[in-house]
Amino acid sequence: MSTSEHIPRYVQIADDLRTKILEGVLRGGDRVPSENEICEQWPVSKITARRALGLLRSEGLVEGVRGKGTFVRRKAPRVRLAPQRWFRQVHGDSRPTYTQEAERAGETVSPDSESHESQAAFEVAERLNIETGDPVSETHFLTVMDGERVSKSVSWEPLALTAETDIACPTEGPHASLGVIGRFDKIGIRIDEVEEALDCRMPTPDEARALHMPPVGTPVVAIEQTWRAQGLPVCTANVVFPADRYEFRYRMEIK
The missing domain is CATH 1.10.10.10 (Winged helix-like DNA-binding domain superfamily/Winged helix DNA-binding domain)
Incomplete structure (x- = not known):
């Protein structure tokens, strides 16, 4: 046999x-x-x-x-290129990186975001080096490209750093379109490091519903991000991408 x-x-x-x-x-x-x-x-x-x-x-x-x-399934045309996506105003372009990535893919982008004040949960406080319960601005973000939901995220910023400034509410004000790095530049806090931890896993039911994912078969790339200025954490975020809707590409200098 x-x-x-x-x-x-x-x-x-x-x-x-x-x-x-x-x-x-x-x-x-x-x-x-x-x-x-x-x-x-x-x-x-x-x-x-x-x-x-x-x-x-x-x-x-x-x-x-x-x-x-x-x-x-078609291969995703969208490319998330690191570390270049974090460079300040590459060629004078200060738009958010997702807008530039959509443009390179020949797509239109429709972001949807909402911010409110909340209290830092234990894990968020640990990542921001603040106390549990300290006030933070919490922002929920959904990115849609050509009608397809490509990522969802939630971020937190310590209000001890941003309260009474033009960037206290990440989704409002004169600098809301600049992204994390550009916004903090405007209040004299120069971010010089971003750390990302990637986890490839299956989506939770809530993530699958929010991102309009099929019931089986497609994992997500979950990214935990933290931005720092001279070692001080100024923002942290959880971002989820359906793995079939974005390509992750890393080009690093060899030292």
Whole structure:
């Protein structure tokens, strides 16, 4: 008995289609065989065909479009390039980095944000080196590019640093469009370091709903960020990206 005879048929079918996707025979946007076509190409039942497509869908390789079929997922055109995204006003462009990233991808961006005053929870206080319960400005942000939700975030800034200044409310005032680095520059606090910790995981139910993600198959890249000025934490944030909607690229100097 050959080794393949021990492998379930739906796994063999998924393996064949996966190979075609990874080798570029089937490219992003191409339609993959339907359940009926799989049943004809491989003499199997519809249940087996459905399980094969379901396996590829759970791996994030294909997605279903209601009334049209199942298609190979397209690679995200958006690129998040570090550390360049943190450079101050590159070529005189002081717009937020997500706006520049959308423009490079040929897309329009529709941000939605809301800020309010809150008290720092223990983890936030630890990251900002303040006391639990200290006042902070809390900002929730949702980024939409060409109608697709590409990230959601929440950030916190100590009001001990920003109260009574033009940047006390991150979403309002004359400097709201400058982003974290540009805003703090305006009050004489020069951020010189940003630390990011990336975690690749499956989304929580709330994240999946907020980002309009499919029920299975697609992980997120969760980033914990903290900005510092001469060692002093001035802002910290949690950002979540669906892994199939952004490319993360790092170009670092070798010393």
